[in-house]
Amino acid sequence: MSDAILETAGLTKEFRGFVAVNDVNLSIRRGTIHGLIGPNGAGKTTCFNLLTKFLQPTRGTIRYDGRDITGMKPAEVARLGLVRSFQISAVFPHLTVLENVRVSLQRSRGGSFDFWRPDSILRSYDARARELLEDVGLSAYANLTAGELPYGRKRALEIATTLALDPVMMLLDEPTAGMTHDDVGRIVSLIRRVSAGRTVLLVEHNLTVVSGLCDFITVLARGRVLAEGDYATVARNPDVVTAYLGTEAPTEAAHG
Numbered sequence: 001m002s003d004a005i006l007e008t009a010g011l012t013k014e015f016r017g018f019v020a021v022n023d024v025n026l027s028i029r030r031g032t033i034h035g036l037i038g039p040n041g042a043g044k045t046t047c048f049n050l051l052t053k054f055l056q057p058t059r060g061t062i063r064y065d066g067r068d069i070t071g072m073k074p075a076e077v078a079r080l081g082l083v084r085s086f087q088i089s090a091v092f093p094h095l096t097v098l099e100n101v102r103v104s105l106q107r108s109r110g111g112s113f114d115f116w117r118p119d120s121i122l123r124s125y126d127a128r129a130r131e132l133l134e135d136v137g138l139s140a141y142a143n144l145t146a147g148e149l150p151y152g153r154k155r156a157l158e159i160a161t162t163l164a165l166d167p168v169m170m171l172l173d174e175p176t177a178g179m180t181h182d183d184v185g186r187i188v189s190l191i192r193r194v195s196a197g198r199t200v201l202l203v204e205h206n207l208t209v210v211s212g213l214c215d216f217i218t219v220l221a222r223g224r225v226l227a228e229g230d231y232a233t234v235a236r237n238p239d240v241v242t243a244y245l246g247t248e249a250p251t252e253a254a255h256g
């Protein structure tokens, strides 16, 4: 078993001649929380979409758990345990919080939505769904419709629906975007908790979140890898400081 669970070689994505991701070699170690950061427009989301197979690369390869997944579809890599949170745009606003998690559990077992199964079978998912809600701190919200949840709690629900798929590796794109300070704190401890025994790739804007969570960080700028290392190492890299200057201050204050 290789130390790296996800690796890219020469990963490149062009949009009509514009190179959004340029010859990126990533190596993500098993069991770590790996941060992908960089100023706006650096190519983080494009890279994320390549890794989760929502975009097909122009060039380069992606290997997951020893296998070439470059040509695979999102659902295929999800079945291998590489799961993107919000992949499912999983939250059905008119279903309750509990029902949303139950639907994800059904999907992970059966691969399809079978709303027409006997009640007895549906109820068998309830116990597991309630456990997952407990894990993400949503027990008190179980019977609310998902649409009624406050924003920060929706993100927690999305993480619960992701966990229902029992991922080996989770990819999260800016899980704290647009959150209040309290919600950010809650999601950070949630990510720390659910990362146990898993690998997490975290695309994140809020550098306080990154410094608190990530074991290893890759800094992208203009589509290329600018620096790598732990937070202290990349934060004192002059190229990183320069890349962030003029776009945004690399402090928590810039993002609430």
Ligand SMILES: Nc1ncnc2c1ncn2[C@@H]1O[C@H](COP(=O)(O)OP(=O)(O)O)[C@@H](O)[C@H]1O
Pocket (backbone or CB within 6 Å): 015, 018, 019, 020, 038, 039, 040, 041, 042, 043, 044, 045, 046, 047
């Ligand atoms: N579908 C697309 N078509 C054309 N250009 C795109 C597309 N998606 C992203 N880009 C461009 O690629 C660059 C990187 O974007 P993105 O990956 O969203 O950056 P980040 O997430 O780091 O802010 C930006 O200049 C963006 O305008």
Ligand SMILES: [Mg+2]
Pocket (backbone or CB within 6 Å): 044, 045, 046
């Ligand atoms: Mg982005």
